Amino acid sequence: MKFKTRLSLDVAFKYIFKITGLLVLAALGGILAMLVYNSFSFFLDVKPLDFITGLEWNPTGKTPKYGMLPLILSTTLVTFGAMVIAIPLGIGTAAFIAEYASPKLKNILKPVIEMLAAVPSVVIGFLGIVLVGPGIADLASLPNGLNALNGAILLAVMALPTIITVAEDAIHAVPKTYKEASYGVGATKWQTLCRVVIPAAAPGIIAAVMLGVGRAIGETMTVLMATGNASLLPEGMFDSVKTMTATIAIEMGEVPYQTTHYFALYAIATVLFFMTLIANLVGEFFINRFRKYHAA
Amino acid sequence: MKTKLSAENLEISFGTKEVLKKINVSFNEHEITALIGPSGCGKSTLLRSFNRMHDLSPDAKITGLLKLENLDLYDRAIPVTEIRKRIGMVFQKANPFPKSIYENIAYGLKINNLPHGKEVIEKALREAFLWDEVKNDLKMPATRLSGGQQQRLCIARAVALRPEVILMDEPCSALDPVSTLKIEELISHLKEKYTIVIVTHNMQQAQRIADKTVFMYLGEVKEEGETSQIFNAPKNEMTLNYINGNFG
Ligand SMILES: Nc1ncnc2c1ncn2[C@@H]1O[C@H](COP(=O)(O)OP(=O)(O)O)[C@@H](O)[C@H]1O
Ligand SMILES: [Mg+2]
Numbered sequence: 001m002k003f004k005t006r007l008s009l010d011v012a013f014k015y016i017f018k019i020t021g022l023l024v025l026a027a028l029g030g031i032l033a034m035l036v037y038n039s040f041s042f043f044l045d046v047k048p049l050d051f052i053t054g055l056e057w058n059p060t061g062k063t064p065k066y067g068m069l070p071l072i073l074s075t076t077l078v079t080f081g082a083m084v085i086a087i088p089l090g091i092g093t094a095a096f097i098a099e100y101a102s103p104k105l106k107n108i109l110k111p112v113i114e115m116l117a118a119v120p121s122v123v124i125g126f127l128g129i130v131l132v133g134p135g136i137a138d139l140a141s142l143p144n145g146l147n148a149l150n151g152a153i154l155l156a157v158m159a160l161p162t163i164i165t166v167a168e169d170a171i172h173a174v175p176k177t178y179k180e181a182s183y184g185v186g187a188t189k190w191q192t193l194c195r196v197v198i199p200a201a202a203p204g205i206i207a208a209v210m211l212g213v214g215r216a217i218g219e220t221m222t223v224l225m226a227t228g229n230a231s232l233l234p235e236g237m238f239d240s241v242k243t244m245t246a247t248i249a250i251e252m253g254e255v256p257y258q259t260t261h262y263f264a265l266y267a268i269a270t271v272l273f274f275m276t277l278i279a280n281l282v283g284e285f286f287i288n289r290f291r292k293y294h295a296a
Numbered sequence: 297m298k299t300k301l302s303a304e305n306l307e308i309s310f311g312t313k314e315v316l317k318k319i320n321v322s323f324n325e326h327e328i329t330a331l332i333g334p335s336g337c338g339k340s341t342l343l344r345s346f347n348r349m350h351d352l353s354p355d356a357k358i359t360g361l362l363k364l365e366n367l368d369l370y371d372r373a374i375p376v377t378e379i380r381k382r383i384g385m386v387f388q389k390a391n392p393f394p395k396s397i398y399e400n401i402a403y404g405l406k407i408n409n410l411p412h413g414k415e416v417i418e419k420a421l422r423e424a425f426l427w428d429e430v431k432n433d434l435k436m437p438a439t440r441l442s443g444g445q446q447q448r449l450c451i452a453r454a455v456a457l458r459p460e461v462i463l464m465d466e467p468c469s470a471l472d473p474v475s476t477l478k479i480e481e482l483i484s485h486l487k488e489k490y491t492i493v494i495v496t497h498n499m500q501q502a503q504r505i506a507d508k509t510v511f512m513y514l515g516e517v518k519e520e521g522e523t524s525q526i527f528n529a530p531k532n533e534m535t536l537n538y539i540n541g542n543f544g
Contacts, residue, residue: 177391181450184347185404185457186381195403200394 035270042066042263051267057231057242059251059261066264068271070233074148074241075275077234078223079216081152082159086216087209089156090163091198094208097164098171099193110168117161125225128154133226142238146228149237154222159212166211170204171197203286210283214276220245244272299365300325300491301346301383301461306360308341310353315341317515319360323461323508328483328492330506330523332499334543338515339495340388343463346493347383348376364460381408384454386464390446392438392453397421397430400438400449401456408457416456424452425482444475451482455490462486464494468501480505499539503527511535 043051046066054067097109132153133145174197182192198205220243228240229250242250248265255262302322308315316338323329331339341350346369350356362369369379381404392400401420405412417434421427426448430441438449447467454462464483468476476498483492484505496502502509502523509526511519511534519532530536537543 175391177387177389178393180349180352180385180387181391181393181453182403182407183349183352184380184385184387185407185453186377187404187407188377191407195407196393 035266035273038263038266039270042260042267045260055233059264064261068268070231071242071244071247071268074234075217075243077148077241078151078155078227078243079213081148081237082155082216083213085152085156086159086163086212090160091167091205093164094167094171095193097168113161113164121158121219121221124154124158125222128222128226140238146226146240147238148227148234148241151223151227154226155216155219158219158222159215162215163208163212166208167205170201170208174200207283207287210279210286214279214283217276217279218245220249224249244268297324302363304361306345306362308345309357311355315515319517321510321517321520323491323493325491326487327507328487328494328505329508329510330502331493331495331510331512332502333512334538337512339512340465343465343493343495346463347380347385351376381457382459383461383463384457384459386450386454386462386467388466389470390443390450392446392449394439396435397438397449398434401453404453404457420452420456423455424448425478426452444471444478447471447479448482459490461491464492466495466497469497511538
């Protein structure tokens with residue numbers, strides 16, 4: 001190719017990549033703008049504080065109620081439950097893979113865990129209906145198992161691959177010299193893992209957990225299928241719950257266009273957007289600290 | 297002089313790679329012995345065999361007899377943690393834990409269920425000539441210390457456990473001349489209480505601090521003896537070439 005054509009190709013690609021980059025930014029900005037714009041229409045009818053703190057969600061009643069606290073609590077309950085299960089399991093598995101597993105076992109475990117991340121959420125939800133739910137109902141003698149606990153277990157399964165993969169990277173990245181120093185003063189492998197390796201990997205592990213939280217908050221199909229979707233204020237893990245994501249997914253299809261109820265769903269989405277954003281920012285913050293610490 | 301640490305017919309290989317061949321060497325109590333030789337000749341490998349650091353490499357194969365006085369270091373009945381408590385190590389690159397100065401010393405004591413009160417920490421830091429520089433900053437992250445201070449902290453960490461032997465693998469190779477002299481002074485002082493084996497690439501350093509010197513080449517001990525004899529009247533031609541800087 002002639003030098004001139006090569007040069008102009010170079011310039012052309014520079015612009016093509018710039019445009020694709022800007023398109024992504026524009027799409028993101030557009031989504032946020034749309035959410036906020038429609039939420040404003042809603043807040044003309046309902047005060048933001050009443051919306052956030054209202055105890056009843058019943059937009060189709062005679063006097064519609066737009067209190068989203070039950071939805072926030074549902075999402076929080078399911079996410080929190082999922083993390084209580086996924087954090088110890090995830091960190092334990094990550095530590096096992098990084099420090100104890102033989103290279104052979106590692107080569108089996110890592111791809112299997114990554115495959116788990118590829119299972120579609122509708123399949124996990126299905127398992128919740130036919131397997132985990134009935135199991136919970138049996139064990140706790142409930143009429144059915146479609147409740148917060150069911151959702152939490154399924155979300156834990158879904159968050160685990162992310163948590164394990166990122167935490168394993170963090171543990172693996174702990175400098176060998178720290179471990180040698182610890183063994184050098186007579187520490188056992190277990191003492192070294194608990195007192196040196198995991199604290200040194202803590203920023204990365206926290207980032208892993210936050211990414212898992214983000215995954216759990218945003219998940220829709222699984223919780224929609226598995227938690228029973230009762231929009232009452234939940235009192236415990238055995239109550240049926242209706243998360244923010246499930247509410248939007250269920251009601252968006254039936255709601256009359258541009259009514260208060262329609263705009264209310266946008267307002268929920270905006271709150272959800274900011275909840276996920278915060279989870280991601282916290283995760284990002286710790287990831288950066290982790291990088292800084294490794295450069296030092 | 298009493299022999300503190302010894303290796304008999306020691307051979308080490310990693311996978312198919314033979315690194316040490318028929319090593320016979322011994323180190324006297326309360327002496328400093330320098331291990332010298334070109335890079336890759338197996339000095340670190342020899343040093344690390346005494347506190348069983350090779351236990352961490354699955355492909356390491358070790359034969360021969362290593363002893364701390366009369367104790368067989370590879371006797372299965374003796375926990376490796378006990379051996380590492382009695383044979384301390386200072387590494388090439390200072391590697392304090394990402395914890396406070398205080399915790400860096402306290403860690404090994406806690407691990408071994410030894411008292412770790414302030415007096416014990418102070419004593420170890422004093423012994424490593426570090427106390428006066430850090431006594432007001434014990435809570436500070438150890439990584440904020442200078443390179444030389446970090447290495448003295450690592451020495452304090454080893455000393456705190458009251459080991460019998462301290463192994464040092466090029467402890468000054470990453471340090472400036474002033475810090476290096478300070479650590480040499482410290483090492484010379486420590487031999488009153490401990491037996492010290494130190495790997496060094498610095499010929500002047502070996503002559504300044506070592507009582508005995510061992511010259512290694514391609515996985516074998518070529519010559520050993522009094523430091524002054526090795527440097528002034530080497531018997532082996534290769535030793536002569538090496539100390540004159542003709543290869544290395
Ligand atoms: N864990 C290991 N696995 C494989 N080879 C090793 C290992 N440790 C050391 N070696 C090899 O052994 C030889 C001697 O290394 P080393 O003892 O570090 O030399 P020195 O400290 O004298 O520079 C080198 O060729 C090195 O590559
Ligand atoms: Mg070396």
